[in-house]
Amino acid sequence: MGKATGFLEYQRDETPERSPLERIRDFDEFHGALSEEERRKQGARCMNCGVPFCQSGMMLHGMATGCPLHNLIPEWNDEVYHGNTWHALSRLLKTNNFPEFTGRVCPALCEVACLCGVNDRPVTIKENERSIIEKGFTDGYMQPCIPEIRTDKQVAIVGSGPSGLACADMLNKRGHHVTVYEKNDRIGGLLMYGIPNMKLDKTVIDRRVELMKEEGVRFITHTNVGVDLLPKALLEQYDAVVLCCGAEQPRDIQALGREEAKGVYFAVDFLTRNTKSLLDSHFADGQYVNAKDKHVVVIGGGDTGNDCVGTVLRHGCKSVVQLEMMPKAPDERSADNPWPEYPKTCKTDYGQQEAIAVFGKDPRRYCTTVNRVITNEEGNVTAIEIVRLAFDENRKYSPVPGSEEVIDCDLLIIAAGFTGCKTYIADAFQLELSPRNTVKTEAGKYASNVPGVFAAGDMHRGQSLVVWAIAEGRECAKEVDAYLEGYSNM
Incomplete structure (x- = not known):
């Protein structure tokens, strides 16, 4: 000490x-x-x-x-x-x-x-x-760490988010030949397109990817495994395949008029288009959803919802409201939530801080959900009807009669979380899925029901944090290494 x-x-x-x-x-x-x-x-x-x-x-x-x-x-x-x-x-x-x-x-x-x-x-x-x-x-300490000895084993990593990159890094340093496939035009997955640039500058990701390339990892973009490249071809070419495709199936809302309304976007789609346009042309191409001079409503009070709030403020929105179904958490720990438990307290993140600075009030409205999406003759959203929710002792909620309210909304962003992986890739590999729509494995393990096919990160764990994705990628790499070599010294 x-x-x-x-x-x-x-x-x-x-x-x-x-x-x-x-x-x-x-x-x-x-x-x-x-x-x-x-x-x-x-x-x-x-x-x-x-x-x-x-x-x-x-x-x-x-x-x-x-x-x-x-x-x-x-x-x-x-x-x-x-x-x-x-x-x-x-x-x-x-x-x-x-x-x-x-x-x-x-x-x-x-x-x-x-x-x-x-x-x-x-x-x-x-x-x-x-x-x-x-x-x-x-200071120049971060130099390529190239394995002195290489095995003859080939591993394919599908998905270049935090779990895929961590798994690739571990297996490459072990000496295996690693190829990472990414369906998008840039490496990084959630890190690249799911997190705004002001929170994670994309040059930071590029810097790491370049280092991994020098260390021997091969990256292939614009390749959607399960569509552009079929599993049979991968399994014939590689000794093991690790699926790190994330939990990309967004949770939708059930509101009257939602299906027909224009101007409604899922949060990750909105953030992806924003970051891609920023990186491609600094928004000159117009290939993004512009919130300038619009009344914006963000559904969801989590980190992704906060990222959307910060993004629309940078566009110059006219107003922003963030809806949260749950009650506001206390500002201080309650007696039944002692250290070292995770504190169930209210957190005001950077996006909300910025909204307070711009509009003079917190954008969040608690215990509130959307009843109806209102559109004009062209089908564009112009307003939404919201309703207050009441919770009973079992934390079950119900609408409060007479609490309906119509608020302006030109852009509706749904940041209500995810419901597991997109099933097309699981179906292509004939993988068993859990009730949570994640790849089914033994508890604490990463091997799927298909020999030689593993899963890690959100596709295996469900929607979670970057740090958990890295942890999953590391642990999965150990299991893949043992599968390939009969043991692992990781």
Whole structure:
């Protein structure tokens, strides 16, 4: 422990951000950086607990707390304090393939379980992680790690999201020949097109992909496996196939007039078109859904809904409302939600902060759903009818009579989550699916019912976090390695 009294001497100091009204002018990342001296102080705040819950990654009452990757957090916080970038980086990369991703988009389950956060504010674990990897790139430590010995085994990874990239990275470093197939025009999957650029700059993904290419991973884009390339061809060419295709089937809403209405989009489709147009032409091609001067309603109060709020504000929307079916969570932990459980508290994210700065109020409306989508003669949405919901003691909800209200809406974005994988690829491989529409495997395993075919990430786990996808990709790689070699030393 570098600074035994660090948690008593130093306060939590987060990286500076551009103000909401300034940052909505562009799609650039808006987090700055602390000085080297200040970052070392943040590392010094780590208490090096005898039982570090921050790296536990355990489930408590159905909720995850602590890092699912079991990052060696006290170890690299100690190295941060001592200014040992190389040693901090080596400990960080031992458990996390892509800290530059999690250091930007992870909700920091580690900080939730930080002991320092019980009586004070938690250690800036997520920001420390990001600073380590960024300094690793800046100082030239992130060089290609090319395997000295190659096996004769060929592995195909279908899908280049976080689980696919993690699985590919692990198997390539083991010495297998790895090819990653991606249906889109750019590598990254959810990271590239499901997360806006201001949250994860796409040059960060490209930088990592280039490094993986130098290490020997082969990437093939514009190839939709199951449509452009049939499973039979893959299974004949490769010794193992890993499906990391995500949980891309969006959950729709049941509202009168929804099917016929124009101007209704699923969130990931909306975000994908936005990012692609931004990267292709900085919106000059017009191939995106423009929210400028529109009344926008976003259905869904999660991270994706928040990303949509931040995006439409950058377009210059006239107004934005975010509907959430559930009641507002408390601002502080309740007595029946003690540390180190994940805190069921209200979180105001960057998009909501920006909406408050622009319009003077929180865009979220709780206990509310859509009854009806109202259109004009051309079929374009012009308004929606919403209704309040009441919950009983069993958390079952019902509409509140007389609470109906019509609000303006020129653009309706559905961010209500996902219902598992798109079945065309599962059908093509003749895979068994679970009741949750995910690839069925034995508990804790990744092998499907088809020999040589594995699944990982959201396609296997269901809709989840980037950090869980990376963890799944790593664990799946071990199972694939054992399948190919008869054992695994990963």
